[in-house]
Amino acid sequence: MKIVMMGTGPFAVPTFEALIASEHEVACLFTQPVRSVHRRKSSIPTPMRDVANAHGIAIHDPVSVNTQESRQLLADLQPDLLVVCDYGQILKDFILATATYGGINLHGSILPKYRGAAPVNWAILSGDEETGITVIHMTPKLDGGPCLKVVRTPIGPTETTVELEPRLADLGVSAVLESIEMLLKHGPEGTPGKVQDQSLATKAPRLAKSDADVNWNEPAELIYNKFRAYQPWPGCFTHLEHQGKPPLRIILKEIRLLREPAPEGISPGSVSQVAEDRLYFAAKDGQIVVDSLQPAGKKPMQVADFVHGHHPQVGDRLLSESQLSPQE
The missing domain is CATH 3.40.50.170 (Formyl transferase, N-terminal domain)
Incomplete structure (x- = not known):
């Protein structure tokens, strides 16, 4: 032919x-x-x-x-x-x-x-x-x-x-x-x-850059599936609000799914646990374990380095773009 x-x-x-x-x-x-x-x-x-x-x-x-x-x-x-x-x-x-x-x-x-x-x-x-x-x-x-x-x-x-x-x-x-x-x-x-x-028939339209903005009120499994699906583009990002400082935009680079609910009193969209080499982010019915991330303007880093430099705390808020105030 x-x-x-x-x-x-x-x-x-x-x-x-x-x-x-x-x-x-x-x-x-x-x-x-x-x-x-x-x-x-x-x-x-x-x-x-x-x-x-x-x-x-x-x-x-x-x-x-x-x-x-x-x-x-x-x-x-x-x-x-x-x-x-x-x-x-x-x-x-x-x-x-x-x-x-x-x-x-x-x-x-x-x-x-x-x-x-x-x-x-x-x-x-x-x-x-x-x-x-x-x-x-x-x-x-x-x-x-x-x-x-x-x-x-x-x-x-x-x-x-x-x-x-x-x-x-x-x-x-x-x-x-x-x-x-x-x-x-x-x-x-x-x-x-x-x-x-x-x-x-079902549709599979093109992804958009806005898809990368994590909504922590969604189930943890859906967030994890989005992370897997959005590689290499558009990726997944969130904003960490910590110690009264302006929210820091972070790109999630390596994450895992933890189906176990966040500790009592921790609401979705919060840091639920802080370990030496990993962070836990609370979602609707589970948690996302973060092993590496990329702060805005920085290179990707292991969470151990991020924890050492930024000192995140349990209860710190995770914000989407829509939750940021205009000046942020």
Whole structure:
């Protein structure tokens, strides 16, 4: 098959490398344009660009793939199949129609659960014990096409997005190659795959920076799941109010879940225990054990160093952004 790869992030890299090493022809890569990092002038190439450059594969990076210019470019290439993964754009029907077999998409969930941009994050956030990958035969509806291959895997009780996502990406390699064989077996007019039950569909929208602000009135397990899900971005932070000083913003770097309730008299959103090398923060029905953190303007540090320098006390308050007064 003559394949056009469409991908941007690291989740697509194992599949891209496997296609290059296969008997199929990878005609080119479509990827997102390189954008500057925040307000800095420097830009970071995507990992997919690195792979394409290493193998001499042409790169196209339209701001929107759904233009007549892109349509003409694809029509001139005459691909048999579009392979899409972690691309960041939704393909319209006239773009899918440029390939003989249309397109397939490698998605990081067991569809129809968690359609959208952040399926791995939302599986962890929801406390799921299992997730997986799905290869779908694409339609213009977001993640709504028939499922060609599904591979399942357990989620570890402490596993973060940083740890789970690469595992899922590797699981997708054989699934994509097998899906291509399914399409070849059925031919361009075939309709392989299992139609999704639309009534079971759930959404996995992009995360926001505001998600990182911890609400200590939530259950401890939910806070812990958010911490796991929000790695590496947007992370989790809170503000520690101590000894009448302005609240100190701290980013939680390493934490654990303690299902045991805080000591009597300690309300959610308070320091519940102080040990030499760890802090305990009270949540709704449990505690979060903090092993390392990062105070505003400082480097990450072990709690032992923080305790030595800041002397937090049991009962110190933990505040969210909404609880800060304007001057703070």
